Amino acid sequence: MTVTLADVARRARVHPGTASKALNPATRHRVAPDTVRRIVRAAQALGYEPNSLARGLRTRRSRTVGVLIPDLANPLFPPIVRGIEQVLGAADHLALLADTDNDADREERLVAMLLGRRSDGFIVATARREHPLLDRLADAGTPLVLLNRVSDHPRHSSVTGDDAEGVLDAVRHLAALGHRRIAHLAGPQDLSTGHLRHRAFLDAVDRLGLDRGDCPVLPGTTYSTEAGRSGAHAALSLHPRPTAVLAGNDLMALGVLDALTEAGLHCPRDLSVIGFNDMPMLDRMATPLTTIRTPQHEIGAESARLMLRILDGLPEPLHIRLPCRLIVRASTAAVGQPG
Amino acid sequence: MTVTLADVARRARVHPGTASKALNPATRHRVAPDTVRRIVRAAQALGYEPNSLARGLRTRRSRTVGVLIPDLANPLFPPIVRGIEQVLGAADHLALLADTDNDADREERLVAMLLGRRSDGFIVATARREHPLLDRLADAGTPLVLLNRVSDHPRHSSVTGDDAEGVLDAVRHLAALGHRRIAHLAGPQDLSTGHLRHRAFLDAVDRLGLDRGDCPVLPGTTYSTEAGRSGAHAALSLHPRPTAVLAGNDLMALGVLDALTEAGLHCPRDLSVIGFNDMPMLDRMATPLTTIRTPQHEIGAESARLMLRILDGLPEPLHIRLPCRLIVRASTAAVGQPG
DNA sequence: GTCCAGAAGACAAACGATTGCCGTCCATGA
DNA sequence: TCATGGACGGCAATCGTTTGTCTTCTGGAC
Incomplete structure (x- = not known):
């Protein structure tokens, strides 16, 4: 039914091993040009497609990369995945x-499954700051790229947005609008992004000459x-009430808008809100959200490129940081002014 | 480095073939219970994980299903994919x-790649009504499940929402609001959904006693x-202008809202709009969209179940249709009334 | 005591590719 | 003329499972 290398070899009247060499660009020079042509033609005529199972078994390379994401339904991830897929x-x-x-x-189960399928490496978007599974993988020599996350141990390569820069831009934007009491709804502190944005927020508050006492940080447990x-x-319910909120990410920012509606308040009149990531469709929301855009597609693409280079033997670890950009929409306004 | 069946066999002092039989529930009865125990313990102790490449090579089954989707960034698909992944x-x-x-x-390239990886079957969400690639796959005996689409040739199994029912509900809703001039912005007619919803629209117009002359259909080329x-x-720009539009899907409906804004008109005051699918986040839009909800997660899950059964030898083709439900939000209102 | 059935496990042949090694042949140079 | 060397392509082992067949051994029936 399916055509194998032996079929191609038979048709081209050569040994299967020779056919293999001819079809592989790296070994093609070991075969006479005429023979190569004959073999290639035979392969095309038969519609030969190499069996990657057999190939992978022999070469111990599956040309396959496991991608671990926390939740595909989170609109943040599809663009990232597309970037990964394109490059790969x-x-x-x-x-x-x-x-x-x-x-x-x-x-754990999924990783075991992917390892059984002999994935060459993993791109991990689920990394927590402490993550035993990742350490085990790394110990076993499995190539790893952390995406959107960094580990507390810098041994793992990573690709992230420049969160600190983004946070600084956001707080500067709010400060320029006259806000002095800015709250940060922090993301989970066991995730590097949550932790990092939190620290960056405090840092920005200091650098912009705001008062830390006026800029409370409220911890969230999930994104x-x-x-x-x-x-x-x-x-x-704080007194005095903050006039602006920087949320840990866009989903949290949407939750803030919900809370405002429930409290009979209005964004941005009563509270300016900024999100993080600029996930798709945000511009079409009831209140188009001001947010920090991370280059999602590019983060995905870059992590895939990095993975490919690591698989080719690039020395590790490498940390790539991509620039963010503040996208101003309707959810931020000057203090005390109608939106 | 990696532990193989031979390692397990050595530790349990049996032949690798015996170890294989002991580890496989289907052949376990060929091995004495004590020996099975010994082998299982050895496997656990060593952390044995079977090499699916080798297994697949031997059994000609990869326990892997290719999923073809047109665009992961379309919010319609993530829930479907999650449904598929869960069941699989x-x-x-x-x-x-x-x-x-x-x-x-x-x-074409992706399918060739997936075939090379010996996918056991394909779940296809990209089907056009005429689709040579699918016919070729089917001819070659590859198990196929069409998702959200049906083929003009009923030879391919499929899982879809009950679009006709949904369209009828939608038009009935509009008619009940007093609309008589309802336009349909049809999706691509080479896709079964586009075709089917179009026909269902005409049908609904007839059944609800509306005038086909007042209910124009405008063809769209993409979703x-x-x-x-x-x-x-x-x-x-039609005269008389329709008072309501049923769009081919939610994205098209969002485009309608854009056009209204551009024309200085208002939804639903000047035009009621209905989408199709109820993709995520629609309820948070500037104008929360009335739409026909298709059970996306369930469609994915059901297509995966069907695929698994087909792989187990279930006779084909089977066509599964899941019920839809109209979700009324703010984009529809009674004729000539403010929203 | 002999025979036989059946259970248990060993054995080996696949699956389909890759790849290092080896033989053959021809051309070249001395 | 003969030795040398390179180009070409055949050969066979190997990757890690699965699975049909074969051997061995035990116990029970006669």
Whole structure:
């Protein structure tokens, strides 16, 4: 039914080993040009497609990269995944997507599964700051690229946005609008982004000459609208009440907007809100959200490029940081002014 | 480095073949219970994980299903993909995602790649009504499940929403609001959904006693906001102007809203708009969209279940249709009334 | 005591590619 | 004329499983 290398070899009247060499650009020079032509023609005529299972078994390379993401339904990830797939695909590699659903057990099982399938490496968007599984993988010599996250141990390569720069831009924007009481609804502190943005926020407050006492940080436990909503309720009951909120990410910012509606308040009149990531469709929301745009597609693409280079033996670790940009929309306004 | 079946066998003092039989529930009965225990313990102690490349090579089954989607960044698909992954994962299968980007050449290449990786079957969300590639796959005996689409040749199994029912509900809703001049911005007619919803629209017009002459159908070439926008401009220049539009899908409906804004008109005051699919975040839009909800997660899950059954030898083809539901939001209102 | 059935496990042949090694042949130079 | 060397392509081992067949051994029936 399916055509194998032996079929091609038979048709071209050569030994299968020779056919293999002729079809592989790296070894092609070992075969006479005429013979190569004959073999290539035979392969085309038969519609030969190499069996990657057999190939992978022999070469111990599957040309396959596992991609661990916490939740594909989070609009942040599709553009990233597309970036990964494009780069990987161009290099004739395949991305194996694994949605961990933010569940460590599920992640364990998926990784075992992907390892069984002999993935060459992993691009990991689920990294926590401490992450035993990743350490084990790294110990076993599995190539790893952290995406959007960095590890507390700099041994793992990573590709991220320049969160600190983004946060500084955002706080500067708010300060320029006259805001002095700015709250930060921090993301989970066991994630590097949550931690980093938190620190960057404090840093920005200092650098811009704001008063830390006026700029409270409210910790959230997840990157979700729900966490944003409850965090916002907490922020709204503070005295004095903040006039602006920097959310840990866009979903949390959307939750803040929900909380405002519930409290009968208005954004940006009563509270300016800034998100993080600029996930798709944000510009079409009831209140188009001001946010810090991270180059999602590019982060994905760059992480795939890095993975390919690592698979080719590039010395590690490498840390790539891509610039962010503040996108101003309708959810921020000058203090005390109608939006 | 990696532990193989031979390692396990050595530790348990049996032949590798015996170890294989003991580890496989289906052949376990050929090995004495004590020996099984010994082998299982050895496998656990060593952390044995079977090499699926070798296994697949031998068994000609990769426990892997290719999933062809047109565009992962379209918010419609992530929930579907999650549904697929969940069901497949529970059966210890893996989904290989391939984003065709609506490009037939790219699709060809990806399918060749997936076939090379010996995918056991394909779940296809990119099907056009005429689709030579699919016919070729089917001819070659590759298990196929069409998702969200049906083929004009009923030979291919499929899982879809009950579009006709949804369209009827939508038109009935508009008619109940007093609309008599309802336009349909049809999706691409070479896609079954576009075709089917178009026919269902005409059907609904007839059944609800509306006048076909008052209910024009404007064809769109793609399922995009851009197509919706230009289609809406065309609709708005009609005399008499329609009071309601049923869009081919949600993205087109969003395009209609854009066109309204551009024309200085208001939804729903000047035009009621209905989408299709209820993709995520629609409820948070500037104008929360009335739409027909298709059970996306369930469609994905069901297509995966169907695929697994087909791989187990279920006779084909089977066509599964899942119910839709109209979700009324703020983009529809009674004729001539403010929203 | 002999025979036989059946259980248990060993054995080996695949699956389809890759790759280092080896033989053959021809051309070249001395 | 003969030795040398390079080009070409055949050969066979190998990757890690699975699985049909074969051998061995045990116990029970006669």
